[in-house]
Amino acid sequence: MGRSALSQPRRTGAAHDDARLRDRLVHGDETAFAELYEQFESLVFTIAARVTHDGQAAEDVTQEVFLAMWQRPLAFEPAKGSLRGWLAMMAHRRAVDLVRREEAHRRTSQDERLHAGAVSGGDPVGDQVTDADTAQRLSTALKALPRHLGRAIALAYLEGHTYREVATELGLPEGTAKSQLREGLRRLAVALNDLHADDGQER
Known part of the structure:
Protein backbone atom coordinates (compact mmCIF):
# COMPACT_ATOMS: atom_id res chain seq x y z
CA MET A 1 0.00 0.00 0.00
CA GLY A 2 2.77 2.37 1.04
CA ARG A 3 4.77 1.60 -2.10
CA SER A 4 1.80 2.39 -4.35
CA ALA A 5 1.19 5.65 -2.57
CA LEU A 6 4.82 6.66 -3.03
CA SER A 7 4.88 5.80 -6.76
CA GLN A 8 1.67 7.67 -7.59
CA PRO A 9 3.10 11.21 -7.23
CA ARG A 10 6.00 10.31 -9.52
CA ARG A 11 3.61 9.13 -12.24
CA THR A 12 1.50 12.26 -11.82
CA GLY A 13 4.57 14.46 -11.85
CA ALA A 14 5.92 12.83 -15.00
CA ALA A 15 2.58 13.26 -16.74
CA HIS A 16 2.57 16.92 -15.71
CA ASP A 17 6.10 17.40 -17.07
CA ASP A 18 5.13 15.73 -20.36
CA ALA A 19 2.06 17.93 -20.69
CA ARG A 20 4.04 21.05 -19.89
CA LEU A 21 6.70 20.20 -22.48
CA ARG A 22 3.99 19.50 -25.04
CA ASP A 23 2.34 22.87 -24.32
CA ARG A 24 5.65 24.68 -24.73
CA LEU A 25 6.05 23.02 -28.12
CA VAL A 26 2.53 24.12 -29.06
CA HIS A 27 3.64 27.70 -28.46
CA GLY A 28 6.74 27.24 -30.61
CA ASP A 29 9.26 27.16 -27.75
CA GLU A 30 12.52 26.14 -29.42
CA THR A 31 14.23 25.45 -26.10
CA ALA A 32 11.49 22.91 -25.39
CA PHE A 33 12.33 21.18 -28.66
CA ALA A 34 16.01 21.14 -27.72
CA GLU A 35 15.12 19.55 -24.37
CA LEU A 36 12.90 17.00 -26.09
CA TYR A 37 15.62 16.06 -28.54
CA GLU A 38 18.33 15.81 -25.90
CA GLN A 39 16.17 13.65 -23.67
CA PHE A 40 14.74 11.21 -26.21
CA GLU A 41 17.00 11.21 -29.31
CA SER A 42 18.90 8.14 -28.14
CA LEU A 43 15.68 6.22 -27.48
CA VAL A 44 14.17 7.02 -30.87
CA PHE A 45 17.37 6.25 -32.78
CA THR A 46 17.89 2.94 -30.97
CA ILE A 47 14.37 1.74 -31.77
CA ALA A 48 14.65 2.83 -35.40
CA ALA A 49 18.04 1.13 -35.79
CA ARG A 50 16.68 -2.08 -34.28
CA VAL A 51 13.90 -2.18 -36.89
CA THR A 52 15.80 -0.97 -39.97
CA HIS A 53 19.25 -2.46 -39.24
CA ASP A 54 20.63 0.61 -40.99
CA GLY A 55 22.24 3.62 -39.33
CA GLN A 56 21.34 6.11 -42.05
CA ALA A 57 17.76 4.89 -42.17
CA ALA A 58 17.55 5.16 -38.38
CA GLU A 59 18.76 8.76 -38.58
CA ASP A 60 16.09 9.51 -41.18
CA VAL A 61 13.41 8.02 -38.96
CA THR A 62 14.69 9.97 -35.96
CA GLN A 63 14.46 13.24 -37.88
CA GLU A 64 10.94 12.37 -39.05
CA VAL A 65 9.75 11.62 -35.52
CA PHE A 66 11.06 14.84 -33.99
CA LEU A 67 9.92 16.92 -36.93
CA ALA A 68 6.44 15.47 -36.54
CA MET A 69 6.48 16.30 -32.83
CA TRP A 70 7.55 19.86 -33.56
CA GLN A 71 4.94 20.36 -36.28
CA ARG A 72 2.05 18.56 -34.55
CA PRO A 73 2.68 18.49 -30.77
CA LEU A 74 -1.03 18.12 -30.04
CA ALA A 75 -0.90 14.63 -31.56
CA PHE A 76 0.60 13.56 -28.25
CA GLU A 77 -2.07 13.28 -25.52
CA PRO A 78 -0.54 13.09 -22.01
CA ALA A 79 -3.73 11.59 -20.59
CA LYS A 80 -3.27 8.49 -22.73
CA GLY A 81 0.34 7.70 -21.84
CA SER A 82 3.86 8.98 -21.39
CA LEU A 83 5.78 11.06 -23.87
CA ARG A 84 8.54 8.44 -23.83
CA GLY A 85 6.07 5.70 -24.77
CA TRP A 86 4.48 7.82 -27.48
CA LEU A 87 7.82 8.66 -29.09
CA ALA A 88 8.87 5.00 -28.91
CA MET A 89 5.65 4.00 -30.68
CA MET A 90 6.18 6.67 -33.35
CA ALA A 91 9.77 5.55 -33.90
CA HIS A 92 8.74 1.93 -34.34
CA ARG A 93 5.82 2.76 -36.63
CA ARG A 94 7.82 5.05 -38.89
CA ALA A 95 10.74 2.63 -39.03
CA VAL A 96 8.42 -0.17 -40.11
CA ASP A 97 6.87 2.11 -42.75
CA LEU A 98 10.33 2.98 -44.07
CA VAL A 99 11.33 -0.69 -44.32
CA ARG A 100 8.12 -1.46 -46.20
CA ARG A 101 8.69 1.43 -48.60
CA GLU A 102 12.22 0.25 -49.29
CA GLU A 103 11.03 -3.31 -49.93
CA ALA A 104 8.34 -2.04 -52.30
CA HIS A 105 10.93 0.09 -54.11
CA ARG A 106 13.25 -2.90 -54.49
CA ARG A 107 10.43 -5.03 -55.89
CA THR A 108 9.53 -2.29 -58.36
CA SER A 109 13.14 -1.88 -59.46
CA GLN A 110 13.44 -5.64 -59.92
CA ASP A 111 10.32 -5.72 -62.07
CA GLU A 112 11.69 -2.92 -64.25
CA ARG A 113 15.03 -4.69 -64.61
CA LEU A 114 13.22 -7.87 -65.67
CA HIS A 115 11.32 -5.97 -68.33
CA ALA A 116 14.51 -4.31 -69.53
CA GLY A 117 16.21 -7.71 -69.59
CA ALA A 118 13.58 -9.00 -71.96
CA VAL A 119 14.56 -6.33 -74.47
CA SER A 120 18.28 -6.99 -74.11
Whole structure:
Protein backbone atom coordinates (compact mmCIF):
# COMPACT_ATOMS: atom_id res chain seq x y z
CA MET A 1 0.00 0.00 0.00
CA GLY A 2 2.77 2.37 1.04
CA ARG A 3 4.77 1.60 -2.10
CA SER A 4 1.80 2.39 -4.35
CA ALA A 5 1.19 5.65 -2.57
CA LEU A 6 4.82 6.66 -3.03
CA SER A 7 4.88 5.80 -6.76
CA GLN A 8 1.67 7.67 -7.59
CA PRO A 9 3.10 11.21 -7.23
CA ARG A 10 6.00 10.31 -9.52
CA ARG A 11 3.61 9.13 -12.24
CA THR A 12 1.50 12.26 -11.82
CA GLY A 13 4.57 14.46 -11.85
CA ALA A 14 5.92 12.83 -15.00
CA ALA A 15 2.58 13.26 -16.74
CA HIS A 16 2.57 16.92 -15.71
CA ASP A 17 6.10 17.40 -17.07
CA ASP A 18 5.13 15.73 -20.36
CA ALA A 19 2.06 17.93 -20.69
CA ARG A 20 4.04 21.05 -19.89
CA LEU A 21 6.70 20.20 -22.48
CA ARG A 22 3.99 19.50 -25.04
CA ASP A 23 2.34 22.87 -24.32
CA ARG A 24 5.65 24.68 -24.73
CA LEU A 25 6.05 23.02 -28.12
CA VAL A 26 2.53 24.12 -29.06
CA HIS A 27 3.64 27.70 -28.46
CA GLY A 28 6.74 27.24 -30.61
CA ASP A 29 9.26 27.16 -27.75
CA GLU A 30 12.52 26.14 -29.42
CA THR A 31 14.23 25.45 -26.10
CA ALA A 32 11.49 22.91 -25.39
CA PHE A 33 12.33 21.18 -28.66
CA ALA A 34 16.01 21.14 -27.72
CA GLU A 35 15.12 19.55 -24.37
CA LEU A 36 12.90 17.00 -26.09
CA TYR A 37 15.62 16.06 -28.54
CA GLU A 38 18.33 15.81 -25.90
CA GLN A 39 16.17 13.65 -23.67
CA PHE A 40 14.74 11.21 -26.21
CA GLU A 41 17.00 11.21 -29.31
CA SER A 42 18.90 8.14 -28.14
CA LEU A 43 15.68 6.22 -27.48
CA VAL A 44 14.17 7.02 -30.87
CA PHE A 45 17.37 6.25 -32.78
CA THR A 46 17.89 2.94 -30.97
CA ILE A 47 14.37 1.74 -31.77
CA ALA A 48 14.65 2.83 -35.40
CA ALA A 49 18.04 1.13 -35.79
CA ARG A 50 16.68 -2.08 -34.28
CA VAL A 51 13.90 -2.18 -36.89
CA THR A 52 15.80 -0.97 -39.97
CA HIS A 53 19.25 -2.46 -39.24
CA ASP A 54 20.63 0.61 -40.99
CA GLY A 55 22.24 3.62 -39.33
CA GLN A 56 21.34 6.11 -42.05
CA ALA A 57 17.76 4.89 -42.17
CA ALA A 58 17.55 5.16 -38.38
CA GLU A 59 18.76 8.76 -38.58
CA ASP A 60 16.09 9.51 -41.18
CA VAL A 61 13.41 8.02 -38.96
CA THR A 62 14.69 9.97 -35.96
CA GLN A 63 14.46 13.24 -37.88
CA GLU A 64 10.94 12.37 -39.05
CA VAL A 65 9.75 11.62 -35.52
CA PHE A 66 11.06 14.84 -33.99
CA LEU A 67 9.92 16.92 -36.93
CA ALA A 68 6.44 15.47 -36.54
CA MET A 69 6.48 16.30 -32.83
CA TRP A 70 7.55 19.86 -33.56
CA GLN A 71 4.94 20.36 -36.28
CA ARG A 72 2.05 18.56 -34.55
CA PRO A 73 2.68 18.49 -30.77
CA LEU A 74 -1.03 18.12 -30.04
CA ALA A 75 -0.90 14.63 -31.56
CA PHE A 76 0.60 13.56 -28.25
CA GLU A 77 -2.07 13.28 -25.52
CA PRO A 78 -0.54 13.09 -22.01
CA ALA A 79 -3.73 11.59 -20.59
CA LYS A 80 -3.27 8.49 -22.73
CA GLY A 81 0.34 7.70 -21.84
CA SER A 82 3.86 8.98 -21.39
CA LEU A 83 5.78 11.06 -23.87
CA ARG A 84 8.54 8.44 -23.83
CA GLY A 85 6.07 5.70 -24.77
CA TRP A 86 4.48 7.82 -27.48
CA LEU A 87 7.82 8.66 -29.09
CA ALA A 88 8.87 5.00 -28.91
CA MET A 89 5.65 4.00 -30.68
CA MET A 90 6.18 6.67 -33.35
CA ALA A 91 9.77 5.55 -33.90
CA HIS A 92 8.74 1.93 -34.34
CA ARG A 93 5.82 2.76 -36.63
CA ARG A 94 7.82 5.05 -38.89
CA ALA A 95 10.74 2.63 -39.03
CA VAL A 96 8.42 -0.17 -40.11
CA ASP A 97 6.87 2.11 -42.75
CA LEU A 98 10.33 2.98 -44.07
CA VAL A 99 11.33 -0.69 -44.32
CA ARG A 100 8.12 -1.46 -46.20
CA ARG A 101 8.69 1.43 -48.60
CA GLU A 102 12.22 0.25 -49.29
CA GLU A 103 11.03 -3.31 -49.93
CA ALA A 104 8.34 -2.04 -52.30
CA HIS A 105 10.93 0.09 -54.11
CA ARG A 106 13.25 -2.90 -54.49
CA ARG A 107 10.43 -5.03 -55.89
CA THR A 108 9.53 -2.29 -58.36
CA SER A 109 13.14 -1.88 -59.46
CA GLN A 110 13.44 -5.64 -59.92
CA ASP A 111 10.32 -5.72 -62.07
CA GLU A 112 11.69 -2.92 -64.25
CA ARG A 113 15.03 -4.69 -64.61
CA LEU A 114 13.22 -7.87 -65.67
CA HIS A 115 11.32 -5.97 -68.33
CA ALA A 116 14.51 -4.31 -69.53
CA GLY A 117 16.21 -7.71 -69.59
CA ALA A 118 13.58 -9.00 -71.96
CA VAL A 119 14.56 -6.33 -74.47
CA SER A 120 18.28 -6.99 -74.11
CA GLY A 121 18.04 -10.74 -74.44
CA GLY A 122 17.16 -12.03 -70.98
CA ASP A 123 13.79 -13.29 -72.12
CA PRO A 124 12.90 -16.01 -74.67
CA VAL A 125 10.55 -13.63 -76.46
CA GLY A 126 13.19 -10.92 -76.42
CA ASP A 127 15.69 -13.29 -77.98
CA GLN A 128 13.35 -13.83 -80.86
CA VAL A 129 12.62 -10.11 -81.16
CA THR A 130 16.29 -9.30 -81.66
CA ASP A 131 16.66 -11.90 -84.40
CA ALA A 132 16.20 -10.16 -87.74
CA ASP A 133 14.89 -13.38 -89.30
CA THR A 134 11.87 -13.32 -87.02
CA ALA A 135 10.85 -9.70 -87.64
CA GLN A 136 8.06 -10.71 -89.99
CA ARG A 137 6.81 -13.40 -87.62
CA LEU A 138 6.82 -10.88 -84.77
CA SER A 139 4.74 -8.42 -86.77
CA THR A 140 2.28 -11.18 -87.60
CA ALA A 141 2.13 -12.39 -83.99
CA LEU A 142 1.55 -8.88 -82.65
CA LYS A 143 -1.31 -8.35 -85.07
CA ALA A 144 -2.87 -11.58 -83.80
CA LEU A 145 -3.00 -10.24 -80.24
CA PRO A 146 -5.96 -8.26 -78.94
CA ARG A 147 -5.29 -4.61 -79.70
CA HIS A 148 -4.78 -3.52 -76.07
CA LEU A 149 -2.25 -6.29 -75.43
CA GLY A 150 -0.41 -5.69 -78.67
CA ARG A 151 -0.06 -1.98 -77.91
CA ALA A 152 1.28 -2.66 -74.41
CA ILE A 153 3.83 -5.16 -75.73
CA ALA A 154 4.95 -2.81 -78.50
CA LEU A 155 5.52 0.03 -76.03
CA ALA A 156 7.50 -2.12 -73.60
CA TYR A 157 9.47 -4.46 -75.83
CA LEU A 158 9.88 -2.55 -79.06
CA GLU A 159 10.02 1.04 -77.80
CA GLY A 160 11.78 0.24 -74.52
CA HIS A 161 9.30 1.76 -72.06
CA THR A 162 9.06 0.60 -68.44
CA TYR A 163 5.73 -0.76 -67.24
CA ARG A 164 5.14 2.54 -65.43
CA GLU A 165 5.60 4.45 -68.66
CA VAL A 166 3.33 1.97 -70.42
CA ALA A 167 0.68 2.58 -67.76
CA THR A 168 0.96 6.35 -68.24
CA GLU A 169 0.90 6.10 -72.03
CA LEU A 170 -2.21 3.91 -72.03
CA GLY A 171 -3.92 5.68 -69.13
CA LEU A 172 -4.00 2.52 -67.02
CA PRO A 173 -3.30 1.72 -63.35
CA GLU A 174 0.22 0.29 -62.98
CA GLY A 175 -1.14 -3.06 -61.81
CA THR A 176 -3.32 -3.34 -64.91
CA ALA A 177 -0.40 -2.47 -67.18
CA LYS A 178 1.74 -5.17 -65.56
CA SER A 179 -1.03 -7.74 -65.95
CA GLN A 180 -1.48 -6.85 -69.62
CA LEU A 181 2.26 -7.14 -70.25
CA ARG A 182 2.40 -10.55 -68.62
CA GLU A 183 -0.60 -11.80 -70.56
CA GLY A 184 0.65 -10.23 -73.78
CA LEU A 185 4.05 -11.88 -73.41
CA ARG A 186 2.46 -15.24 -72.75
CA ARG A 187 0.29 -15.00 -75.85
CA LEU A 188 3.11 -13.58 -77.97
CA ALA A 189 5.40 -16.46 -77.04
CA VAL A 190 2.69 -18.95 -78.01
CA ALA A 191 2.02 -17.16 -81.29
CA LEU A 192 5.71 -17.00 -82.20
CA ASN A 193 6.17 -20.68 -81.42
CA ASP A 194 3.17 -21.56 -83.55
CA LEU A 195 4.50 -19.49 -86.46
CA HIS A 196 7.91 -21.09 -86.10
CA ALA A 197 6.33 -24.54 -86.18
CA ASP A 198 4.33 -23.62 -89.26
CA ASP A 199 7.50 -22.47 -91.03
CA GLY A 200 9.15 -25.78 -90.22
CA GLN A 201 6.27 -27.71 -91.67
CA GLU A 202 6.32 -25.64 -94.87
CA ARG A 203 10.00 -26.39 -95.37
